Amino acid sequence: MAQSVLLTGASGRVGQAILEGLADEREYEWRLLDRDPPTGDRNYPGEFVVADITDEEAVREAMEGIDVVLHLAGDPRKTAPWESVLPNNIDGTQTVYEAAVGAGVDKFAFASSNHAVGAYETDERTPDMYREDDEFRLDGTELPRPGNLYGVSKATGEILGRYYHDEYGLSVVCVRIGNLTKDHPPIDYERGQAMWLSHRDCAHLFDRCIRAEYDYEVVYGISDNDRKYYSIERAREVLGYEPRDNSADHG
Numbered sequence: 004m005a006q007s008v009l010l011t012g013a014s015g016r017v018g019q020a021i022l023e024g025l026a027d028e029r030e031y032e033w034r035l036l037d038r039d040p041p042t043g044d045r046n047y048p049g050e051f052v053v054a055d056i057t058d059e060e061a062v063r064e065a066m067e068g069i070d071v072v073l074h075l076a077g078d079p080r081k082t083a084p085w086e087s088v089l090p091n092n093i094d095g096t097q098t099v100y101e102a103a104v105g106a107g108v109d110k111f112a113f114a115s116s117n118h119a120v121g122a123y124e125t126d127e128r129t130p131d132m133y134r135e136d137d138e139f140r141l142d143g144t145e146l147p148r149p150g151n152l153y154g155v156s157k158a159t160g161e162i163l164g165r166y167y168h169d170e171y172g173l174s175v176v177c178v179r180i181g182n183l184t185k186d187h188p189p190i191d192y193e194r195g196q197a198m199w200l201s202h203r204d205c206a207h208l209f210d211r212c213i214r215a216e217y218d219y220e221v222v223y224g225i226s227d228n229d230r231k232y233y234s235i236e237r238a239r240e241v242l243g244y245e246p247r248d249n250s251a252d253h254g
């Protein structure tokens with residue numbers, strides 16, 4: 004039977020990477036949500052709901068009949084101030100989780116970020132940790148260690164997921180996304196190359212979040228880069244993630 008998937012933040016970069024990769028997937032019925040109305044230049048393979056995730060009633064309505072939520076909507080800026088991350092990333096995310104359990108949703112993938120753990124990149128470790136021969140790894144079992152308020156908001160989204168899993172049985176996977184860029188990794192930016200997530204690996208990873216069975220997980224969302232300080236072993240094991248790209252293949 005087709006899976007009904009609610010994608011919040013559908014108009015954004017990550018949302019569009021997912022939709023470009025999975026738009027032809029006949030097993031999914033998409034409901035797309037964003038506060039910005041659809042524009043002609045983007046990919047929208049389903050019903051579109053224009054709503055703000057801080058609007059509880061609108062989110063409850065958008066959640067009706069949904070099996071899986073991919074929750075991306077939020078302020079993605081690492082410089083985002085508290086005045087923005089509190090409503091958009093924390094309150095809004097709690098509203099989406101709450102509506103999900105109210106509607107009997109099975110699975111919930113939360114777009115967390117490398118910035119939830121940014122403060123592990125200490126002066127002593129950098130820039131060595133961005134390089135291929137360095138063995139430092141974060142694997143998702145470490146405590147969050149944000150280096151900015153945006154990272155605090157993402158760590159909070161992960162903890163909300165823990166709560167909604169433990170109290171309500173919602174399956175939750177928090178994907179600490181690295182740096183999504185199209186066609187090639189960031190240029191002259193070692194950190195960005197170490198955490199590159201290609202568009203096709205992004206679509207595949209979120210496809211696995213829809214299909215796999217899990218309880219509560221924190222995984223890293225990067226391609227299989229030679230340079231890396233995030234382990235992708237848990238994503239491989241639990242989700243069946245098989246990335247095909249590597250920033251080292253791009254000069």
Ligand SMILES: NC(=O)C1=CN([C@@H]2O[C@H](COP(=O)(O)OP(=O)(O)OC[C@H]3O[C@@H](n4cnc5c(N)ncnc54)[C@H](O)[C@@H]3O)[C@@H](O)[C@H]2O)C=CC1
Pocket residue numbers: 011012013014015016017018036037038039054055056057074075076077078079080090091095114115116117179180181182183184
């Ligand atoms: N692009 C990247 O490399 C990374 C992205 N992420 C996370 O992935 C998610 C998506 O990021 P991007 O696509 O890059 O950002 P984006 O800004 O391109 O897309 C975010 C979308 O969410 C919508 N949105 C924002 N606040 C909203 C609200 N209150 N209600 C409804 N819609 C709202 C925006 O209109 C926008 O279309 C974010 O949560 C971000 O923190 C995490 C790590 C890396």
Ligand SMILES: O=C1O[C@H](COP(=O)(O)O)[C@@H](O)[C@H](O)[C@H]1O
Pocket residue numbers: 079080081116117118180181182183194195
């Ligand atoms: O969470 C995010 O992280 C990526 C990568 O971070 P950066 O500090 O290397 O730029 C960022 O591009 C994206 O906008 C943000 O949402």
